[in-house]
Amino acid sequence: MSSPTSAVAARPDGPAIDAARLRAGLRRARRTIDRHAAALTRLDAVLGDGDHGDNLAIGFRAVDELLDELPPTTPPGELLRAVGHRLVGAVGGASGPLYGTACIEAGFRAGSAATIDLSLLAAMLDAAAAGLARRGRCAIGDKTMLDTLGPTADAFGAAIRAGADGADAQRRALAAARAGMRATRPLVARRGLALRLGPRSAGHLDPGAVSCYLLLAALAER
Numbered sequence: 001m002s003s004p005t006s007a008v009a010a011r012p013d014g015p016a017i018d019a020a021r022l023r024a025g026l027r028r029a030r031r032t033i034d035r036h037a038a039a040l041t042r043l044d045a046v047l048g049d050g051d052h053g054d055n056l057a058i059g060f061r062a063v064d065e066l067l068d069e070l071p072p073t074t075p076p077g078e079l080l081r082a083v084g085h086r087l088v089g090a091v092g093g094a095s096g097p098l099y100g101t102a103c104i105e106a107g108f109r110a111g112s113a114a115t116i117d118l119s120l121l122a123a124m125l126d127a128a129a130a131g132l133a134r135r136g137r138c139a140i141g142d143k144t145m146l147d148t149l150g151p152t153a154d155a156f157g158a159a160i161r162a163g164a165d166g167a168d169a170q171r172r173a174l175a176a177a178r179a180g181m182r183a184t185r186p187l188v189a190r191r192g193l194a195l196r197l198g199p200r201s202a203g204h205l206d207p208g209a210v211s212c213y214l215l216l217a218a219l220a221e222r
Contacts, residue, residue: 016115022076023067025219026083030060032218033211040214043207048192052095052207059091059099077110094192095208098136098145099215105131118169122160125153125173136191140180143187143201145208151176152216170220181205181213 033040033056040053066086070079084103087096109127110116116124129149138144140151155176159169182205189201192208 016117017076017121018115019072019074019076019079022079022116023072025221026060026063026067028218028221029215030064032214033057033060036211036214040207040211043205043210046204047189047201047207049093051093052211055092055095056099056211059087059096062086062090075110075112075114076116077107077112080104080107080110083107094136095145095211098132098208101135102128102132102149118160118166122153122157125149125156129153138191141187142190143184143206143209144191145206145212147184147187147206148177148180148209148212148216151180174217174220177213177216181209184209 033053037053037057040056041050042053044050044052063083063086066082070082074082080103084100084105084107086100087103088100090096091099106124106128109124110120113120129146129152132149133139133146136144136146138146140147152173156169156173159172164172184206185204186202187206188199189206
């Protein structure tokens with residue numbers, strides 16, 4: 001994996017991502033998690049402790065409150081770092097620190113840039129995936145959210161290096177995210193609470209991989 005931004009894809013027909021566009025994506029993420037919270041919790045009841053959707057809903061409501069608190073002119077990198085810290089503090093279980101770290105690392109990579117172009121976004125996705133892997137001590141194939149985020153970062157970066165435009169890069173990245181999520185079904189968990197199930201963890205989608213795909217799709221939505 002090349003070395004989860006938080007995973008926000010540029011609008012294929014618009015300018016680079018600015019603070020307003022990032023905020024709109026984060027608002028969509030909250031609504032998406034609210035809609036799918038019950039399904040995520042049902043998935044987690046099989047492999048984890050049955051609270052993944054509920055915890056994420058709490059976390060993204062806290063992010064919504066944060067967006068109301070911060071000035072609209074807050075640069076994207078600073079905004080992502082603040083979102084990351086809020087998720088770490090608000091979300092129970094492992095998903096808060098993991099998603100929070102991904103956002104913080106992406107925000108650091110964005111620096112003080114007022115807008116995020118495609119090349120910078122590719123670097124932010126790499127930084128987010130690397131931070132998540134480090135914090136979770138996981139690799140692709142361990143049946144975690146990295147199985148979604150890692151391929152997304154790789155596909156987006158490869159598309160940009162190959163000269164793809166924003167629309168094509170986004171399409172490839174989301175296709176990789178979907179494939180990575182679905183690939184967790186036959187895997188035996190090697191991290192998290194699902195580890196205790198051993199071979200019985202196979203045959204089920206990882207809830208973190210599913211929530212990661214949902215967030216990516218929401219953030220990338222036009």
